[in-house]
Amino acid sequence: GAVVSQHPSWVICKSGTSVKIECRSLDFQATTMFWYRQFPKQSLMLMATSNEGSKATYEQGVEKDKFLINHASLTLSTLTVTSAHPEDSSFYICSARGGGAEYGYTFGSGTRLTVV
């Protein structure tokens, strides 16, 4: 089946540094990539939607200058958390639309970010 490879699976970084998370669609073209954030004991919250070759659409309350999204190719989308703060510590998951699933969504395995 369709697979989305997400890296890294976990990362610890210092406050003020930037962290890049990659999501690659394997064996299919991901025209749309959704980026979610999940805090402990809460549900997934959509942060932004990216379409290949165009600017991402951010949800209300998500700072586009802080969470940089690049979807330069049909198989790769990246999320960069810039100037990370401890409150950015969360579980970040990408989801690609496309592939063989009935509903067309395939999730990455998630990245657990801890900012110290």
Next chain:
Amino acid sequence: RKEVEQDPGPFNVPEGATVAFNCTYSNSASQSFFWYRQDCRKEPKLLMSVYSSGNEDGRFTAQLNRASQYISLLIRDSKLSDSATYLCVGRGAGNMLTFGGGTRLMVKP
């Protein structure tokens, strides 16, 4: 009001029990619905789609009531491995998925 609402639980049930989860949604324009399962610190995985006619997959039965904007999931003969968080998910405009807060299930021996 959240767009998709669920009872967070936890539901603590013994092995072999039947357990039902409910979910309500506020956006009548939502096109389709799903139940996802999420294990701790893992990504959500699709459990099943939900249809108005009701659908069954083994021990799992899902039902959608559009008039009441209500979705259900029934799990029969619970297994220890069913312990997880179950997410009610709606798909709306732009094909975006909206996740409920999840219902935690703990199946005990």
